[in-house]
Amino acid sequence: MYYLIMDPIFFHMVQEAEDAERQNQLRLERRIFRDEQNAFELPEREFRKCFRLSRQLVQDLIRDLTPHMDAGIRATRVPIHIRILGALRFFAQGSYQKAGGNEMHVVLSQPAFSQALSEVCLALEAISHRWIKFPLNEAEKQEKKEEFMAQFGFPGVIGCIDGTHIAIVAPRENEHLYFNRKQYHSKNVQLICNVNLVLK
Numbered sequence: 001m002y003y004l005i006m007d008p009i010f011f012h013m014v015q016e017a018e019d020a021e022r023q024n025q026l027r028l029e030r031r032i033f034r035d036e037q038n039a040f041e042l043p044e045r046e047f048r049k050c051f052r053l054s055r056q057l058v059q060d061l062i063r064d065l066t067p068h069m070d071a072g073i074r075a076t077r078v079p080i081h082i083r084i085l086g087a088l089r090f091f092a093q094g095s096y097q098k099a100g101g102n103e104m105h106v107v108l109s110q111p112a113f114s115q116a117l118s119e120v121c122l123a124l125e126a127i128s129h130r131w132i133k134f135p136l137n138e139a140e141k142q143e144k145k146e147e148f149m150a151q152f153g154f155p156g157v158i159g160c161i162d163g164t165h166i167a168i169v170a171p172r173e174n175e176h177l178y179f180n181r182k183q184y185h186s187k188n189v190q191l192i193c194n195v196n197l198v199l200k
Contacts, residue, residue, distance in 0.1 A: 039085055045176055051085065052092040054177065058085070068123035078108060083116035090117060132192060134159055147195040163190035 039047065040055055047055050062081050069080050086108050108116060135141045141158050148157040165186035171178060178185045193199050 048177070050092065051088045053088065058088065061088075064127055065120065065123040068126040069119055078112055078116060082108065084120055086113055087117050087120035134192075144194065151195055159192055159194055161190065161192045163188065165189075 039050070040059075042050065044055060047058075051058055053061070062084050065084055066080050069083065071077075071080065090113075135144050135158055144158040145156055148154050165180055165182065165184075166189050167184055167186050168178060170185045175185070178187065180186045180188070191199060
């Protein structure tokens with residue numbers, strides 16, 4: 001009578017190889033599923049619900065951010081527009097990253113999503129000077145800090161930023177674009193100002 005005795009080290013190596021194969025298969029399936037999805041085919045209302053921006057605005061943003069993002073050289077690299085959509089989904093939800101990772105139209109693994117979020121934030125920072133004007137050199141920053149400290153007693157502040165929904169009467173055209181998640185029509189407004197309440 002013969003007994004098959006399996007070496008524990010060999011058994012462990014086989015298990016590791018099988019696990020690696022399963023991970024590779026999962027990565028491939030996720031990539032195929034992701035590449036077959038197109039968030040821009042969503043109805044405009046559903047698209048806004050997912051990303052809080054219009055389709056046209058997101059397309060413009062993708063165009064503006066693309067030069068500031070790494071195109072990548074690997075075949076498995078996540079396309080730039082998917083990375084941007086993933087970050088926008090996260091910004092819209094304001095919740096843990098898995099909300100973006102589980103989104104059907106933005107299928108990303110947790111590590112890929114984390115990397116994409118960081119990259120998109122850096123790209124947004126690179127183009128933010130078009131809309132946000134803060135003191136750039138140290139002398140200007142120090143001057144603003146001293147003004148805030150003298151007037152309000154807040155140390156280290158160079159500017160103020162806040163956002164709110166301002167209620168409006170429902171417009172006749174594109175009414176749905178102004179209907180917010182709190183169930184009323186509004187304009188989403190963000191303001192940045194200096195110590196004298198001068199808008200930037």
